[in-house]
Amino acid sequence: MTDKAIDRIRELVQSGELPPGAKLPPEQQLAAELGLSRNLMREAVKALAVSRVLEIRRGDGTYVTSLEPELLLSGIGSAVELLRGDTLLELTEVRRLFEPVATGLAAGRISAEGLAEVERHLEAMQAARDDVEELNEHDAAFHRAVIAATGNATLATLLEGIASRTLRARVWRGLVDEDAAGRTLAEHKAIYHALAAGDAALAQAAALMHVSTTEQWLREHLDRDGAS
Numbered sequence: 319m320t321d322k323a324i325d326r327i328r329e330l331v332q333s334g335e336l337p338p339g340a341k342l343p344p345e346q347q348l349a350a351e352l353g354l355s356r357n358l359m360r361e362a363v364k365a366l367a368v369s370r371v372l373e374i375r376r377g378d379g380t381y382v383t384s385l386e387p388e389l390l391l392s393g394i395g396s397a398v399e400l401l402r403g404d405t406l407l408e409l410t411e412v413r414r415l416f417e418p419v420a421t422g423l424a425a426g427r428i429s430a431e432g433l434a435e436v437e438r439h440l441e442a443m444q445a446a447r448d449d450v451e452e453l454n455e456h457d458a459a460f461h462r463a464v465i466a467a468t469g470n471a472t473l474a475t476l477l478e479g480i481a482s483r484t485l486r487a488r489v490w491r492g493l494v495d496e497d498a499a500g501r502t503l504a505e506h507k508a509i510y511h512a513l514a515a516g517d518a519a520l521a522q523a524a525a526l527m528h529v530s531t532t533e534q535w536l537r538e539h540l541d542r543d544g545a546s
Contacts, residue, residue, distance in 0.1 A: 323362035326352045331371060331382055342372070342380040387472040394479030410533040413480055417529050420465050420473055422522030425513050428467035433514060435463040440510050447499050460506060464513065464525075489532055498535075505531060 327348075330336040342348055342363075349359040363380055366372040370389045373381050383389055428436075439460040446452035461481060465474045493499045505528040512521035 320358055320361045320365065323352070323354050323358040324365055326354065327362055327366060328371070331385070336382050338382055338385045340382045342382070344379075387475045391472070391475040391479060394476065407533070407537060409480055410529070410536055413477070414526065414529045414533060416473070416477055416480075417461070417465070418522045418526035420468055420470075420477060421509060421513075421525035422518040423470070424464050424467035425516055425518040425521035427469055428464075428513055428516075432463060432467040433510075436460060436467075436510055436513060439463060440506055443506060444503055447503060453499070457506070464509065467513075489535060493535070502528070502531065 327336075336342065343351070345356055345359055345363075349356045352359070354362075363372055363374065367374050367380075370383055370392065371385070373383050375381060424432075439456045442456040443453055443460065446456065458481060462474075462478060465477050468474065493502055505524065508524040509521060509528060512524045
């Protein structure tokens with residue numbers, strides 16, 4: 319019954335009857351209009367607030383949020399952090415499908431300021447090649463700056479969500495331990511030069527090489543962990 323109540327409110331939002339930023343009618347009134355009990359209405363509102371569709375403002379009422387992708391899709395990252403084993407490999411496959419294409423798109427759209435931001439994080443990665451935490455931080459920021467250059471907020475939010483910080487840290491730790499960080503830094507450098515050249519095909523190829531290297535590393539280490 320709660321699911322049905324959630325669906326009824328979502329229908330109002332989807333139809334535009336309750337547009338972004340709109341204030342919901344008082345709980346008792348809305349429950350009566352939708353033919354629901356106040357308890358069901360209250361539970362539905364709480365669930366939609368958790369999923370960022372609604373915002374409960376104490377002492378003011380309940381509002382529809384902006385419904386922007388950065389808000390509605392922000393929960394993906396929390397779910398991704400819980401993935402394990404073969405599901406992590408599925409995650410890297412998804413990244414391999416999306417990120418190279420997005421990087422190619424960025425090559426044709428990136429501004430001088432955006433390129434400078436990518437370069438700044440590349441230089442920081444090179445300076446911190448033995449510091450896993452700092453490498454991880456600037457690696458994430460490097461890719462975030464690249465994807466932001468596409469101007470596609472939905473794509474940026476999805477990729478930010480699947481780029482698990484825990485997984486990145488694990489990979490970087492392994493690369494540093496195996497003295498393979500230099501190769502991966504070179505892959506980042508290739509992405510930067512392709513972006514600087516405005517070469518979409520080259521940028522896509524460089525990103526594909528980089529993501530595939532990460533996927534190969536993860537596949538090998540998951541197999542090794544499973545065998546031990």
